[in-house]
Amino acid sequence: xxxxxxxxxxxxxxxxxxxxxxxxxxxxxxxxxxxxxxxxxxxxxxxxxxxxxxxxxxxxxxxxxxxxxxxxxxxxxxxxxxxxxxxxxxxxxxxxxxxxxxxxxxxxxxxxxxxxxxxxxxxxxxxxxxxxxxxxxxxxxxxxxxxxxxxxxxxxxxxxxxxxxxxxxxxxxxxxxxxxxxxxxxxxxxxxxxxxxxxxxxxxxxxxxxxxxxxxxxxxxxxxxxxxxxxxxxxxxxxxxxxxxxxxxxxxxxxxxxxxxxxxxxxxxxxxxxxxxxxxxxxxxxxxxxxxxxxxxxxxxxxxxxxxxxxxxxxxxxxxxxxxxxxxxxxxxxxxxxxxxxxxxxxxxxxxxxxxxxxxxxxxxxxxxxxxxxxxxxxxxxxxxxxxxxxxxxxxxxxxxxxxxxxxxxxxxxxxxxxxxxxxxxxxxxxxxxxxxxxxxxxxxxxxxxxxxxxxxxxxxxxxxxxxxxxxxxxxxxxxxxxxxxxxxxxxxxxxxxxxxxxxxxxxxxxxxx
Amino acid sequence: xxxxxxxxxxxxxxxxxxxxxxxxxxxxxxxxxxxxxxxxxxxxxxxxxxxxxxxxxxxxxxxxxxxxxxxxxxxxxxxxxxxxxxxxxxxxxxxxxxxxxxxxxxxxxxxxxxxxxxxxxxxxxxxxxxxxxxxxxxxxxxxxxxxxxxxxxxxxxxxxxxxxxxxxxxxxxxxxx
Numbered sequence: 001x002x003x004x005x006x007x008x009x010x011x012x013x014x015x016x017x018x019x020x021x022x023x024x025x026x027x028x029x030x031x032x033x034x035x036x037x038x039x040x041x042x043x044x045x046x047x048x049x050x051x052x053x054x055x056x057x058x059x060x061x062x063x064x065x066x067x068x069x070x071x072x073x074x075x076x077x078x079x080x081x082x083x084x085x086x087x088x089x090x091x092x093x094x095x096x097x098x099x100x101x102x103x104x105x106x107x108x109x110x111x112x113x114x115x116x117x118x119x120x121x122x123x124x125x126x127x128x129x130x131x132x133x134x135x136x137x138x139x140x141x142x143x144x145x146x147x148x149x150x151x152x153x154x155x156x157x158x159x160x161x162x163x164x165x166x167x168x169x170x171x172x173x174x175x176x177x178x179x180x181x182x183x184x185x186x187x188x189x190x191x192x193x194x195x196x197x198x199x200x201x202x203x204x205x206x207x208x209x210x211x212x213x214x215x216x217x218x219x220x221x222x223x224x225x226x227x228x229x230x231x232x233x234x235x236x237x238x239x240x241x242x243x244x245x246x247x248x249x250x251x252x253x254x255x256x257x258x259x260x261x262x263x264x265x266x267x268x269x270x271x272x273x274x275x276x277x278x279x280x281x282x283x284x285x286x287x288x289x290x291x292x293x294x295x296x297x298x299x300x301x302x303x304x305x306x307x308x309x310x311x312x313x314x315x316x317x318x319x320x321x322x323x324x325x326x327x328x329x330x331x332x333x334x335x336x337x338x339x340x341x342x343x344x345x346x347x348x349x350x351x352x353x354x355x356x357x358x359x360x361x362x363x364x365x366x367x368x369x370x371x372x373x374x375x376x377x378x379x380x381x382x383x384x385x386x387x388x389x390x391x392x393x394x395x396x397x398x399x400x401x402x403x404x405x406x407x408x409x410x411x412x413x414x415x416x417x418x419x420x421x422x423x424x425x426x427x428x429x430x431x432x433x434x435x436x437x438x439x440x441x442x443x444x445x446x447x448x449x450x451x452x453x454x455x456x457x458x459x460x461x462x463x464x465x466x467x468x469x470x471x472x473x474x475x476x477x478x479x480x481x482x483x484x485x486x487x488x489x490x491x492x493x494x495x496x497x498x499x500x501x502x503x504x505x506x507x508x509x510x511x512x513x514x
Numbered sequence: 515x516x517x518x519x520x521x522x523x524x525x526x527x528x529x530x531x532x533x534x535x536x537x538x539x540x541x542x543x544x545x546x547x548x549x550x551x552x553x554x555x556x557x558x559x560x561x562x563x564x565x566x567x568x569x570x571x572x573x574x575x576x577x578x579x580x581x582x583x584x585x586x587x588x589x590x591x592x593x594x595x596x597x598x599x600x601x602x603x604x605x606x607x608x609x610x611x612x613x614x615x616x617x618x619x620x621x622x623x624x625x626x627x628x629x630x631x632x633x634x635x636x637x638x639x640x641x642x643x644x645x646x647x648x649x650x651x652x653x654x655x656x657x658x659x660x661x662x663x664x665x666x667x668x669x670x671x672x673x674x675x676x677x678x679x680x681x682x683x684x685x686x687x688x689x690x691x
Contacts, residue, residue: 122609122646129645139645142612164614167593169561169574172611193610194565197646213640219569219665263575276518282579283528289576300569302664339518510567513610 003028003035006071014235015448017384018069029062029075030085037090041066042365042378044450045459045476046087046097048105050132051076054444058082058107061474062094063448063459067383070450077107086111092364093481100514104130104199118192118513121145129200136200152178152186160495164193171509175498182494187487195513202473207233207441207462208307210470214460215302217475218511223249223256224453225460225475225511226305231386231449232462233307237441242432245309246387251425252301252310254418257454258329259288259300261415264506268408269340271500272349280336284329291325294318309435319426326423330416337412350405354489354501357402364485367478368456369414370505373407375400380452392421407504440468455479455508477511528580557589557679560598560622564615564654565647566605569665570632574602576668589675595621600678603655606634606641607648619655627658629678631671636660 005028010020024032044063051057057076064071075084086109087094098109099117106128121144123129152159157180164172172193178186198217202210214229215222227249234241262285269277289299295318296304296311304311340346356366361374371378375398381389382396397413399406441464449460456478465471486505490498563571577584584590592598595618607615619628630651633639638649651657658681661674 118610120610122612127645134645137642137644139609139643139648142609144613164611165562165595165618169563169571169591171563171566171568171571172614193614194563194567194605194608195610195646196565196606196608196641197644198641200644200646201641216567216569216640216664219567220572222567222569263572276522279580280521280525282576283525283581286576286579286581299667300572300665302569335517335521339521342515342517508568509563510565513608 003031006032006035010071013072013446013448014232014238015070015450016231016235016386017380017448017450019072019448020069021072021074021446023074023076026075026085029073032073033062033085033087033090036064036066036071039066041071042367042481043087043091043093043097044070044367044457045461045474045480046094046101047461047474047476048101048107048130049463049472050105050130052079053132058105060084060101060107061461062087063461063476065378065380065457069384070448072448082107083110085109088112093484096484097480104128106131115148116145118195120147120192129197134200136203147190149176149188149190150186154180156180157185173509177495177498179495182496184490184493184495184498187490187498189483189487191483191509192513194510196510198514199472199474202470204465205470207464207468207470208438210473211305211307212303214473214475215305217514218477218508219300219302220260221256221453221455221458221477221508221511222300222302223252223305224451224458226302227253228449228451228458228460228475229462229473230305230307231451232447232460233441233449234438235449236445236447236462236464237439239308239436239438241309241387242434242436243388243430244313244432245434245436247425247429248310248314248434249305250388250392251314251422252296252304253451253453254421254425255288255292256301258415258418258422259285259292260454260506261411261418262288262333264503265336265340265408265411265415267503268350268404268411268500269346271503272346274343274346277336277340277346280332284332288325288329291322295322306435307438309433311435313434314429319429323423323426326419326426330419333412333415333419340408340412347405349497349500350408351403353404353497354493354504355403356485356489358400360488361402361485364488365481366485367481368452369407369410369454370482370485371456372397373399373410374402378456380450380457384450386450388425392424394421404500404504443471453478455506455511456482475511475514477508479507479509479512482507483512525580528583557600557675558592558598559589559600559602560592560595560618561602561604562611562615562618564603564605564611564635564651565608565641566632566634570604570635573665573668573671574604574631577671582668582672584672595619596623598622599626600675601626601628601655602631603628603651603657604631604635606638607651607654609646609648612648612654615654627678628655629674630657630660631674632666633662633664636662639664
């Protein structure tokens with residue numbers, strides 16, 4: 001295999017974890033994919049950039065998660081023929097990512113599904129919004145284009161179309177079920193409804209303000225995204241944070257994980273017909289949010305992570321209040337867990353529902369919570385620990401079942417582990433400034449931020465422009481990897497179990513759509 | 515089972531009085547009475563996420579927890595727009611959701627009102643207008659009241675509902691109601 005260049009070449013890139021960038025030509029791009037697919041690598045993200053103003057080329061980037069570092073492949077294409085070899089043969093998630101790259105930049109993958117993904121007819125076909133000769137504010141009337149779902153035929157097969165507006169308070173997406181009776185033969189999702197042009201909006205934003213936009217890519221993962229952005233910027237500018245600031249960031253990240261897990265555990269009980277669970281867990285979540293308000297001045301920590309540290313310091317009396325809360329939550333979650341475990345009716349709904357096999361999760365490159373519930377050990381906090389996780393050393397939490405029950409148990413395990421981490425952080429909160437200055441960044445630098453959010457690894461790739469502004473910022477949510485797996489997990493289940501199975505994945509729409 | 519029942523008993527009723535009765539803002543007093551007087555415990559809301567980041571949805575969800583107990587006060591969320599009095603819209607309206615939002619609004623029976631939730635719904639927020647977003651909800655639908663905040667707290671959303679019902683009380687509802 002002529003891929004020695006993968007080991008030989010490459011330069012380190014500014015990031016909060018070890019990242020190596022290798023510049024490749026088209027043939028090496030394909031060889032690398034082939035070689036990486038045999039190395040237990042996961043495709044983390046794929047994005048393009050318009051660099052015609054610099055050297056007349058378009059570029060495509062692919063970030064791979066390897067056991068001990070992140071490998072970034074970078075490939076340039078001449079402006080006249082923006083085509084690159086498809087990665088979908090080895091990394092199935094690449095298919096939708098490549099469709100998104102085409103919709104936004106007009107860079108075409110050599111093979112694969114050619115249907116639009118993010119473009120639903122809201123802008124013209126040959127208009128590629130992320131190209132630099134396109135204005136930031138131009139808009140068009142909608143000409144909604146028909147979308148061809150993969151047809152399923154046979155005796156008694158019919159389709160159920162759901163969305164984009166759903167029955168409850170949920171983000172918008174369309175699900176097309178092909179069913180026989182109640183049994184689901186196939187599910188195909190269509191996403192992109194909340195596409196807000198975030199990448200275009202990032203262009204030319206001041207570097208020291210754009211963390212606010214990053215925080216609003218996916219509201220339930222605001223700490224993860226804003227930390228990833230700040231980590232990229234701080235790496236580019238060689239900013240050394242105080243140990244106190246990184247500890248407070250980790251506290252915020254673990255509280256975000258807790259809030260989401262508590263909310264999900266309640267909703268999962270409710271979807272299994274156990275309203276008691278929703279009442280109990282939504283109360284615990286509300287108490288956690290109210291303490292956030294008291295301690296950080298916000299219920300959800302949208303503007304808490306800022307370049308150079310955190311927005312407000314934690315006052316000393318709050319530390320003991322939070323420690324008390326941690327003890328109380330450990331008891332409450334433990335007691336509720338015993339009730340869930342003992343409830344035959346609830347367990348009957350959870351067990352074997354939405355089963356995802358470890359093999360499928362592995363070949364499709366599952367990430368985060370969904371992967372860990374299939375026994376796949378992937379957690380950036382443990383595999384590539386960045387401060388303060390290098391000192392905290394979180395315990396690895398895994399479940400092997402791959403069904404709704406496993407995803408519920410994993411949430412219980414992770415909530416307890418997050419509480420343990422919160423206690424450690426509060427017990428040993430270092431002294432120091434909560435924020436330091438971030439120097440102006442040199443133009444043309446590329447940096448990465450990779451943070452294990454509650455769903456999985458969140459990635460930000462940031463490139464700087466002159467005058468301390470953003471040139472290009474790409475954000476990636478792990479839901480991209482896990483959405484196609486939901487389509488597999490529902491297979492063979494009955495339609496009424498979809499809400500429960502969907503909730504057990506709880507994937508992002510806005511985070512995915514961008 | 516015993517443990518479950520014991521826990522229910524110990525939890526008790528968490529529902530705090532709506533902000534109306536513990537707020538120092540005199541305009542907030544009587545939210546429940548107002549809502550009851552206008553809708554007779556039957557205000558029905560349809561929510562549409564028209565492009566939100568999911569932050570506002572989290573706070574709308576919180577309205578149903580035992581502390582705010584929205585349903586206990588006669589306000590509930592419905593699945594069909596045909597059953598709804600109020601359309602709650604979050605997010606800057608994405609071009610990909612524009613048509614679905616308009617169709618939801620058209621499916622609602624008269625009389626009907628729109629409450630735009632969050633900074634994005636109120637003014638476009640940080641996303642503004644571009645090829646993919648239309649900005650505030652008022653650029654797409656008639657908006658009767660807005661609740662700003664990023665995201666607005668559950669209390670502020672309740673306050674917004676109060677303002678809306680006030681307006682309905684005085685201006686828009688037939689005298690017979």
